[in-house]
Amino acid sequence: MQSSRRLALRAGASSLLGAGLASMAALPAIAAGTGSPGVLKMALVESMSGPFANTGEAVLRNIAWAAERVNQRDAGVKLQLQRYDSKGQNEEALSALRAAIDDGARVILQGNSSATASALIDAINKHNEREPDKRVLFLNYSAVEPSLTNEKCSFWHFRFDAHANMRMAALMDVIRGDQALKGVYLIGQDYSFGQAVLREAEQQLAAQRPDVKIVGRELHPIGRVKDFAPYAVKIKASGAQAVITGNWGNDLTLLVKAARDVGYDGTFYTFYGNALGAPAALGDAGVGKVIAVADWLPNVQTAQSEAFYQSFRARFPKPQDDYVHMRMQLMIEALAQAAQKAGSTTDVVAIARALEQADVTLYGQRGVMRAADHQFQQNLAVGVMERVGSPGVKFDVEGSGYGFRVIRIIPADRAQQPTTCRMVRP
Incomplete structure (x- = not known):
């Protein structure tokens, strides 16, 4: 066999x-x-x-x-x-x-x-x-x-x-300044990465925004949920002003689409909300509401960055x-x-x-x-979803008409995290 x-x-x-x-x-x-x-x-x-x-x-x-x-x-x-x-x-x-x-x-x-x-x-x-x-x-x-x-x-x-802790710290750099945020909903895929994201979100929120209440915490099967409507309904009912998720691929696209369909208008703090169908799924409902962290974004405002993307x-x-x-x-x-x-x-x-x-x-x-x-x-970039053509958004994602305006550049020396590695070399 x-x-x-x-x-x-x-x-x-x-x-x-x-x-x-x-x-x-x-x-x-x-x-x-x-x-x-x-x-x-x-x-x-x-x-x-x-x-x-x-x-x-x-x-x-x-x-x-x-x-x-x-x-x-x-x-x-x-x-x-x-x-x-x-x-x-x-x-x-x-x-x-x-x-x-x-x-x-x-x-x-x-x-x-x-x-x-x-x-x-x-x-x-x-x-x-x-x-x-x-x-x-x-x-x-x-x-x-x-x-x-x-x-x-x-x-x-x-x-x-x-890694996830580095990405979460970059998002927290934005969350610290979101004074309207009172409650968040944590949702992720039920495997090692998704679990790590939720744990780190809890720890960093407690350290940096202890005033923010976690109003929901959910793990779902990875790659097997076809209908996220029940999850979206719970998110909306929780009263959370924001969702933090490490979801990727179809698990992210279907989640944000379901949230849009049930009328949820909170902010999504994501690791991967900047592509693979998510902006198109959200449409106008995601403008100013979806925040993503990445190593680089197409709308980084430098001539070299633009040349690379082009x-x-x-x-x-x-x-x-x-x-x-x-x-x-x-x-x-x-x-x-x-x-x-x-x-x-x-x-x-x-x-x-x-x-x-x-x-x-x-x-x-x-x-x-x-x-x-x-x-x-390396440097990390945090961006917020906007309509293409708006200030800071020259390039859209996948022809969706929506792109990400860079709102933070986290220098590499500030993005790094300590390690517990004890490397064994041959």
């Missing part, structure tokens, strides 16, 4: 070497031929089907574009990217990991589930100990449960997104192919930098040691890897 699953995964893995992709613009070749000197093989293990397929496709666009950019210049390394569909299941992700390693991957890319990331860290730790000649690195771009770079920190794992839109002109991630671009730049510094695409330990010292800048956005816990440090 396990063997047949691995064969199916290998057969289903899509190599981005000139083949068109079914649900996005066809990508040109992004690597030298298989086996060529200086080729670093990367495997994207992500949901490409099921309820979170849109998040997987968004990641794929970003990683492929970043790899194209590296391969189009003389970076001293060529990147080869192959994708594996985890179907949003940990077991499938672990099978994909084994298939990717068998296919020669040296770098595993994943992020759209902290539970999956945790399972991959454990599996990679064991694999690298058992098979030192086939060691792999794990580059994480979105799994933000804090323990992954604290008590579960691993020499083989590098996180390029701000270059992405030129590469992917369809409105539905929006949602560019600056951190993923920095991640691939850091990987290429590390491989070049290590002078190898196969010596994973040397690449990891170089990656610990990564310091990369792209279009004015700088990121530095903290060696102590492998947590990337």
Whole structure:
């Protein structure tokens, strides 16, 4: 049974070497031929089907574009990217990991589930100990449960997104000034990340806004709720002036749409409310009401930032192919930098040691890897949803007519959080 699953995964893995992709613009070749000197093989293990397929496709666009950019210049390394569909299941992700390693991957890319990331860290730790000649690195771009770079920190794992506590602190920077806020409703997905967001919201509210009452606390199954109306009704009935949620993907889109449908007019403080259908679902009801935190937003008011966004839109002109991630671009730049510094695409330990010292800048956005816990440090941006064309909103999201006006830039030195990591190095 396990063997047949691995064969199916290998057969289903899509190599981005000139083949068109079914649900996005066809990508040109992004690597030298298989086996060529200086080729670093990367495997994207992500949901490409099921309820979170849109998040997987968004990641794929970003990683492929970043790899194209590296391969189009003389970076001293060529990147080869192959994708594996985890179907949003940990077991499938672990099978994909084994298939990717068998296919020669040296770098595993994943992020759209902290539970999956945790399972991959454990599996990679064991694999690298058992098979030192086939060691792999794990580059994480979105799994933000804090323990992954604290008590579960691993020499083989590098996180390029701000973890949940960092994101929550950025939102609290805005919440502190919201004097009309008297009651909040906490809602999240019932797994490690969603639980961590609610815990941190409680702790930071108690420390920074003890006058604000938590009037509701709810966890719901991840990826399985089709109708959020019952949750929206409870939120409205609670009298909360605001909702704090770490929901992402369809779980966020359906939640905010249900809130709009029942007439809830409070503020949503979100980790991911700035794309993947959420602005379009809210429409005018979200104007001035949806606040999101990210590593970067398209309406950051600098010429370099605008040039970056415009270059992405030129590469992917369809409105539905929006949602560019600056951190993923920095991640691939850091990987290429590390491989070049290590002078190898196969010596994973040397690449990891170089990656610990990564310091990369792209279009004015700088990121530095903290060696102590492998947590990337970068500025964070907080934005509020507004109609495109209003002051500070030149670019909308996914052709929705709504974008995010930047209201805070949290410098990297203020966004960082302490770590409890005790790194064990080979």
